[in-house]
Amino acid sequence: MPIINKLIEIDTNQGINIHNITPQIETAISSTPIQNGQVLVFSRHTTTALAINENEERLLEDIKVFLQKLAPESERYLHNDLHLRPNIPPDEPINAHSHLMAMMLNNSEVIPIVDGKLALGTYQSILFFELDGPRKRTVLCQISGE
Secondary structure: OOEEEEEEEEEOOOEEEEEEOHHHHHHHHHOOOOOOEEEEEEEOOOOEEEEEEOOOHHHHHHHHHHHHHHOOOOOOOHHHOHHHOOOOOOOOOOOHHHHHHHHHOEOEEEEEEEOOEEOOOOOOEEEEEEEEEOOEEEEEEEEEEO
């Protein structure tokens, strides 16, 4: 069974932003001979996440508000005491809240491929969550099957 790796690059904006990466994953799959199998979508960062959900503008705003309530930026977090942490790079951000939000979501999703297409439901999209932007991010798509 072949395994093909593809990287998707995403330029993100300030704060929490949600990107529908379904089209990029569909393009990655269509560039392979795989007709039936699966794609592992993996976020390679500790302050990003992935989810399968509806890509509807008002729902996406609700999700942002919900995440901000779970881990408010204004709270006091030990991770943000940069002066107490060893080996901190000079550009280290104050971002404990972003790490905590990421823990409430997934860093990977596995989606079946059937007849060369993602087997998503009617309202399902693959969403990439930036929780600490702006940054250049990468998502690994590992496509396997026959």
